[in-house]
Amino acid sequence: MKCTICNGTEFSLNKVLWDELVNDWQLAQNEVDYINEQQGMSCDACKSNVRSIALALAIKSYFRTSDSLDVIVGKEEYNKTAVLEINEAGNLTSYLKRFAGYSFGKYPEVNMHSMPYKDETFDMIIHSDTLEHVENPIHALTECYRVLREGGAVALTVPIVVDRMSRNRAGLKKSYHGNSIERPEDFVVHTEFGADAWTYLVKAGFIELSIHTFKYPAGIAILAKK
Numbered sequence: 001m002k003c004t005i006c007n008g009t010e011f012s013l014n015k016v017l018w019d020e021l022v023n024d025w026q027l028a029q030n031e032v033d034y035i036n037e038q039q040g041m042s043c044d045a046c047k048s049n050v051r052s053i054a055l056a057l058a059i060k061s062y063f064r065t066s067d068s069l070d071v072i073v074g075k076e077e078y079n080k081t082a083v084l085e086i087n088e089a090g091n092l093t094s095y096l097k098r099f100a101g102y103s104f105g106k107y108p109e110v111n112m113h114s115m116p117y118k119d120e121t122f123d124m125i126i127h128s129d130t131l132e133h134v135e136n137p138i139h140a141l142t143e144c145y146r147v148l149r150e151g152g153a154v155a156l157t158v159p160i161v162v163d164r165m166s167r168n169r170a171g172l173k174k175s176y177h178g179n180s181i182e183r184p185e186d187f188v189v190h191t192e193f194g195a196d197a198w199t200y201l202v203k204a205g206f207i208e209l210s211i212h213t214f215k216y217p218a219g220i221a222i223l224a225k226k
Contacts (some may be wrong), residue, residue, distance in 0.1 A: 004056040005069045008045030024175040025192060026139060031161055034087065036085065037218035038159065046070075048091040051157045054219030057126055057212035058155040061223050062124060073098040082123045084147070086110060089128035094150045096126065106185055112140035117147045125154040129177070131200075132158050132191050141204030145226055153225040154206070158193045165194040181191040198222055 002009055004163050016039045022032055042049045048056075056069040063078055072078050073095050082101040085093060095101055103122070110116065112127075112134050134140045144154045159177075168191055169175060177189045198209055206224035213220050 003043040003046060003048065003068070004060060004214065005048050005092070006043065006046040007068045007070075008043040010044040011041055012044055013037065014040040014042075021175065021177075022202075025161070027161070033161075034218040035159065035161075037215060038117050041215070041218065046091060048221040050215055051128060051221070052090040052092050054212055054214040054221040055126070055155060055157050057090060057214060058210070058221040058223040059124070059126065061210060061212060062153050062155065062225075067100060069095050082121065084117070084122045084125045086112065086125065086127040087130045089126055092126070092128070112143055115143050115147055119146055119148045120149045120152075121153045122151055125152075126156070127154075128157045129159060131156060132189050132193060133177070133186055135190050137191055138203050139201050141201055141206070145205045148226045150226060153223055154201070155221060155223050156195055157219075157221045158191075160193045160195070160197050160217070160220050162220075164193055165196050166200075167192050167194070 001011065015036045017032055017036055027035070038050050040049065043053065059069060060072065063072055065072060080101050081099055083096060083099045084103045084195065085096050085103055086105045087107060089096065105115070113136065125148060131137045131140060148154065169189055175189045176191055198211065201209055201224040206226060208225040210223045212218065212223065
């Protein structure tokens with residue numbers, strides 16, 4: 001196993017799920033195991049977790065290169081790419097900031113339902129484990145589509161429970177990600193994504209999709225092109 005961000009080969013695992021979330025999502029033990037890997041297994045060298053490493057795979061695919069992400073961001077041929085990162089994509093942020101065309105959008109200043117950017121502003125939009133916290137994910141993805149240039153792409157991760165379909169949590173007990181004690185409303189989960197997660201991008205207008213995995217089913221990222 002090799003990290004797609006820094007080429008590291010040593011990894012460590014820390015369990016991150018807590019009992020209440022496991023019960024809220026009705027997770028089986030095998031699902032608990034791979035979600036713990038998704039969020040809690042990290043490269044010892046760059047400290048990026050499995051979902052970030054999968055996301056880097058999707059980004060590499062956009063640039064059509066086998067280079068690791070730390071090499072990509074330093075190459076002149078890629079560096080002027082207009083990149084929008086929505087919220088922090090884990091440890092990837094420190095690498096993405098090295099793009100000369102980098103912009104950062106953080107909630108609530110940047111709301112995915114009404115982004116403060118002109119049409120066709122960016123070549124790439126990146127967000128990681130953000131879409132599940134958005135009330136209407138298809139509308140949010142439509143906004144991503146709007147601000148992307150022709151040929152641009154969105155690269156994203158969401159927590160995916162691969163053996164079930166997605167469900168909206170409206171009417172269910174509120175479920176939160178992140179800190180299980182401090183619970184700001186933007187940590188509320190509105191959608192539990194399943195095997196049909198890719199269909200949300202098609203419904204938002206994207207015409208070409210690819211799925212990128214690292215230690216499947218723990219690390220799954222989607223790249224969708226305009």
